[in-house]
Amino acid sequence: MRRLFLAIALCFGSALSAPAQEMQQILQIHADEVSKPSRKSVGALLEDLSASGLPQVTEFLEEWAARNVWKRDDGVFFIATAQGDELSLRDIDTGDQTTAAKSGFTNLKPNGGVRRVIGTALVQFQLEDPDLNRRETAVVSIARRPDASQLAPLLASIDGEPDAALKARKTQLANFLTARFGETPEARIAAIESLSEDTSVEARSVLNQILTATPGVATTTPEGNIARILDPGQAPDAFYDLLVEAQLAPQLTPPSVIRAALEDNIQDGLVGGIPLVQLSSNASRERAYAQLSSDGIVPPLVTAATRDTALSLHVFYELYAEDDPTITDAAQTALASVEQRVGVAQTVDLALDGLSLASIYFLAAIGLAITFGVMGVINMAHGEFIMMGAYTGYVVQLFIPDYTISILVALPLAFAVTFGAGVAMERLVIRHLYHRPLETLLATFGISVALQQLAKNIFGTQARPLTSPDWLDGAWVFSDVIQVSYIRIAIFVLALIFLTLIVFVLKRTRLGLEVRAVTQNPGMAASMGINPDRINMLTFGLGSGIAGIAGVAIGLYAKVTSEMGSEYIVQSFMTVVVGGVGNVWGTLAGASMIGFLQKGIEWLNPSNTLAAQTYMILFIILFIQFRPKGIVAPKGRAAAD
Structure with missing residues (x-):
């Protein structure tokens, strides 16, 4: 059988000097093999079809394997599809279409064994088919069911492959097949050694198959x-x-x-x-x-x-299962090298996941860090400002179907909506509860429950979609092990932008100067003409507005529901407290610590994410015992409080 497929591969690509034959003539010569094929008898027919060089061979084999070949009572073969009591016929050579009664034809149905032989031979033809899709299908078929007989025709098809990507894939697949089925030990060992730098699942599978032991x-x-x-x-x-x-x-x-x-x-x-x-x-x-x-x-x-x-x-x-010890030794060495590289890649992938999660926590917590740090207000409704921002993005997409434009509109609009809500909340509730933390906590908790119920009444209890633009679909793939979704990259970039903007506002603008003055000494700031009441209002609004923008970013990959804010309020408070109350850099440090810690614990205990969060909270409690002021100690009024 292997010799048959090698002959097919060698004969297919070149034109023969013999007189041209029609497909029907070849089929008539092998009429019995076509009508009643067996795994042994079908080989002669396949060899003659290969030697003919006819372009319609590939299509005929596809239709024959699909049981779409019919034989007329006079022995002529057609490709046909049944339509009731009639057949829609297509001439095998010319492609001319006609119809005829089904009663004068017999449907040829090769058994499963014959179809497998046809399918294997068909792959050899498809490797050099002019149609790119058929060549790609052949390569996929070889990758799914690799066999020693496929190596020679695959190697023969590489040099003439015009598509660069498919040529690279053929070369890689030929390397895999050579490692398993190469004719000489030297060729196999060379192919195995080349796999020592390939961390793909396929390469590891090839090496493990070579090292199969019973x-x-x-x-x-x-x-x-x-x-x-x-x-x-x-x-x-x-x-x-x-x-x-x-x-x-x-x-x-x-x-x-x-x-x-x-x-x-x-x-x-x-x-x-x-x-x-x-x-x-x-x-x-x-x-x-x-x-x-x-x-x-x-x-x-x-x-x-x-x-x-x-x-x-x-x-x-x-x-x-492999008899040659030199080959298994080479495979063991290559697999050890691959596993080491995979371990390094998994570490990098875990670090990227931690960085991505840290970006999300930073966006969710930075607004809380401003209000909690500057004003000393425990705002339990901070998560609901995140939820309001996400729903703002959803509403914008209802009116602007272009997802790129809708996101660009939703970001500033979410800031405006939540900024206004934050200012209203500060003016109506928070300003009357300064220096009364318990009453502030209870009041903001009640407001959070009310906002959740209001969202349920308006949008319902089902999750609403906040669709990302097409250019954010998919992931940036470094290897089979390392890949990062474009949405998380966008959130990371957004976190960097906000970090830069907030640092600029606090360090380079008059508002930032006044905020820092009120933070360090509100009495002295008031004596210098700064209105602490106005600064508190703007600060609370700024923190709420940033939470709204974070809601749009988080809503791009998380479910937008009325309860989504409650999923981030605990992490936000932990981020602020661990990093250092009222400090932007402390919030960044806290987000990084919690993000990396959570991903590390999840990696150690992947089957139970709830347990991972529990361990993380216990670790943070112990951390605060040793460093109660956080990673970056606060100054001013927050430190005094």
């Missing part, structure tokens, strides 16, 4: 390419089961069998010559059973001691 047991160490000698002492029962399966040892006699045998052979208060009153221990029951066994009444007794003796008399091993 367990075995023998009385002496067998010949062959031994992968490893196993120690039966680590799991004696499991290894003894291998002996039993290999019929090299009898099964252990379980206590239930011993007890049943003793009960069935009680005579005059004795069993095996031992009084019943003495059968209170396992050792005495085994002695009685052994006596019955020596009398030929019950099968032989097989105990743990028998098991251990049998294990010591046998060798347990794993034998490579």
Whole structure:
């Protein structure tokens, strides 16, 4: 069979000097093979089709495998599809279409084995088909079911491949096949060594297939390419089961069998010559059973001691399916190198995930850091400002279908909406509760519940979509291990922009100067003509507006619901407290610490994210015990409070 496919590959690409034949003529010569094919007889037909060089060969094989070839009563073959009692016929050579009654035709239905042979041969034809889609389909088919017969035609098709991407894929796939099915050990080892830098799943799969080993047991160490000698002492029962399966040892006699045998052979208060009153221990029951066994009444007794003796008399091993040890040694070395690279890549990927999560927490917490740090207000409704920003983005998309424009409009609009809501909240509620933290906490918690219910009344309880633009779809793929979604990259960039803007506002503008003055000494700031009441109002509005923008960013990948803010309020407070109250750089440090810590714990315990969050909170509690003022200690009024 392999010689057949090599012949197909060698003959397909070149024009022959023999007179041109029509496809129908070739099929008539092999009419029996077409009508009633078998895996053995179909080879001659495939060889002649390959040698013909006819362009319609590929299509015919596809239709034949799909059972769309029909034979007319006079022996002529057609490609046809049934339409009720009629057939829509297509001439195999000219492609002319006609219709005819189904009664004069027979549908040819090759069995599964023949279709597999046709499919394998079809791949060889498709590799050099003028149609790019067919060539790509052939490569996908080879990758899905690699076989030694596919290596030669795949190599032959590489040089003439006009598409650069497909040529690279063919080269990579040929390297995989050479590593497994190369004709010489030298060629295989060279291909295996080239895989030592390939961290793809396919490359690792190829190496693992080369290193496939099967367990075995023998009385002496067998010949062959031994992968490893196993120690039966680590799991004696499991290894003894291998002996039993290999019929090299009898099964252990379980206590239930011993007890049943003793009960069935009680005579005059004795069993095996031992009084019943003495059968209170396992050792005495085994002695009685052994006596019955020596009398030929019950099968032989097989105990743990028998098991251990049998294990010591046998060798347990794993034998490579690959006979050549030089090839398996090269595969082991390459796989060790790949696993090391994969470990490094996983570390980088985990760090990128932590950085992405830190960006999200920073956006969610920076507004809270401003209000909590400057004003000392515990705003439990901060999460609802995030929710309001997300819903603002959703409403904008209802009116602006272009997602890119809608996001650009939603960001400033969300800031305006939540800025106004924050100012209103400060003027109506917060200003009356300064220096009363418990009342502030209860009031803002009540406002958060009211805002959630208001959102449910307006938008319902179902999640609403906040669709990202097409250019944010997908991910930036570095390798099979490292990839970052474009949305998270955009959120990271947005976090950097906000960090720059906030630092600029606080350090380079009059508002920032007044905010810092009020933060450090509100009495002195008031004596210098600064209105602390106005600064508190603007500061609270600024923090709320930033939360609204964060809501738009978070809503691009998270569900937009009335409860979405509550999912970030705890992390936001932890970020602010751990980083240092009222400090932008402290918030950045806190977000980074919590983001990386959470991803690290999730990596250690991936099956339980709730437990990971619990461990993270416990760690933060311990951290605050040793550094109660956070990573970056606050100054001014926040420090005094």
